[in-house]
Amino acid sequence: MTEKIIHGVSLAGEEDIYLFREGTHRRIYEFLGAHLAKHEGASGTLFAVWAPAAAAAFIMGDFNSWRRESHPLSPRWDSSGIWEGFVPNVAEGCRYKFVIRTASGDLIEKSDPLAFASEKMPATASVVASPSYEWRDAEWMMMRAAKNSVDAPQSIYEMHAGSWRRRADDSFLSWRELAEQLPDYLAANGFTHVEFMPVMEHPFYGSWGYQTTGYFAPTSRYGSPEELMCLIDALHRRGVGVILDWVPSHFPTDSFGLYRFDGTALYEHEDGRRGFHPDWKSAIFNYGRSEVRCFLISSAHYWLERYHADGIRVDAVASMLYLDYSRRGGEWLPNRYGGKENLEAIDFLHELNSALYEDFEGISVTAEESTSWPAVTKPVWLGGLGFGYKWNMGWMNDFISYISQDPVYRKYAHDKLTFGMWYAYSENFVLPFSHDEVVYGKRSLFEKMPGDEWQKAANLRLALGWMLCHPGKKLLFMGGEFGQSREWCHDRALDWQQLGDARHAGIAKWFSDANNFYKAHAALWRFDQRPEGFEWIDCSDRDSGVVSFIRRGESEGELIVAAANFTPVVRVGYRIGLPRGGFWREALNSDAEIYGGSGCGNMGGVRAEKVPFHGRDYSAEMTLPPLGFLIFVSGEAETISEQEEK
Structure with missing residues (x-):
């Protein structure tokens, strides 16, 4: 250099x-x-x-x-x-x-x-370091604005670099070794982006990076800064975007770090009611201090500029917005108007998002915001916080609560399945099945599912299909794509050996096929943020546990119908209204034998009859497999035998 x-x-x-x-x-x-x-x-x-x-x-x-x-x-x-x-x-x-x-x-x-x-x-x-790298991702950088658009497919693989895979001796893979394995894996499985849990330096490995000390330094556990650049470059050249988790909400109190840096509360507040976080036992940044705002905005800027990151996901935004977050009365100080809103943090987020979107074309900034704070993804000039996307924690919590119940009782919680559409367009949402849902005794996604091993696998395939076809961008934590049974643990690799089990191999095959189908069909993402992209066919049959809907793209030909059976009962002759006549090909069936299912389905498709149903001119009788998710595509060629029969 x-x-x-x-x-x-x-x-x-x-x-x-x-x-x-x-x-x-x-x-x-x-x-x-x-x-x-x-x-x-x-x-x-x-x-x-x-x-x-x-x-x-x-x-x-x-x-x-x-x-x-x-x-x-x-x-x-x-x-x-x-x-x-x-x-x-x-x-x-x-x-x-x-x-x-x-x-x-x-x-x-x-x-x-x-x-x-x-x-x-x-x-x-x-x-002392002066990281430099000869980037070869110019083609990606030119087109990433389209890849990060709200009108583009986004299926994000959330991962922790130290526990995805490990060497034979259980040591970490280096950034360079990840560059040799990860891009092809993600591309083959249909992921458009990868989101790394914090790669910034952190003293306590068990914090997963969320207790950051090095706001400009990648952790040396996996290699040099140049090796991380090599990984990001390899991902870009394979067509995969890179999102980095970033933590401006708090920092650890280790003596060598930012805490009381010059003998005073330099980066944090002096008063613990503003400067100390009771949940994480960490310090809270003083967003009202000019130099601290520069420090944080420069940190985010650095990863986007020097490391070619395509976006950052801002952790724990809710804890920044509310002065009383996780505090009882008397443990917090109100703002100058007597309210609980952190006005300095709000101003900081306005400045952060304005600066990043002004300086970097095509990037995205995502908020992990768990409350109903309004206009998180609206522009600052319209009174919003200025984020590009927001994790939809409400959708996730409702759906996990619903799908984890025994199917016998699901009809009593049916509203949790459908309620998300009432507010689906209020923000630019990401639907997250994240790391937070598979740790600390919450069990893995696979183990959240009710029933025996077959039913757990069927329920998980159903859940993954539901996420991929529901409006909103997608995020899945590593291991979920093959239904890892154990909770995630940062101290060991994923249980890749489970792919030797036909049941988990079937889940992996289903998710790969469904994710690639999602990416290839504009009807599933073009209008994620607009009402014209989604229409219920029937969302009220709680007794049968069946829900059906339409996804639409830009042209009349871009039509997809999805039907989900949330019970273990085969529904034979179940009639569903369809938006047009003709043949509807069964493009994907989560109950197919290749996915570990029972093989129950519709022999390749159904023909819509001129029989009004569900308020539509056409309908078809279908066989809905147990705990199954079906995707039908209209307007595709029929088989020769079907043409001869007509």
């Missing part, structure tokens, strides 16, 4: 400092942190850190045998709170930390908040 030529021992100009203090700088990683540089003909590294309350600041590392006070930094003349210093002969790969002398005289050691790399945990030093 070319060294930067510095003058006056600084990379920050007056405009940089002005924007930093104003809270509108989007690239503070260009002048804070560690940067390879040349000064007065000497090669080395320029170090810069924001620590306004520090009495003094130093840099220590491999280059000075970790002596705390041998290399002092100098405060900038402009009262920005930034300390800087150039150290000659410090090269890429050198480990370092900042040393802060607090106002009380204590010396505290801190990792670099802007470090581009870290040493492997449990060690906590930062590493």
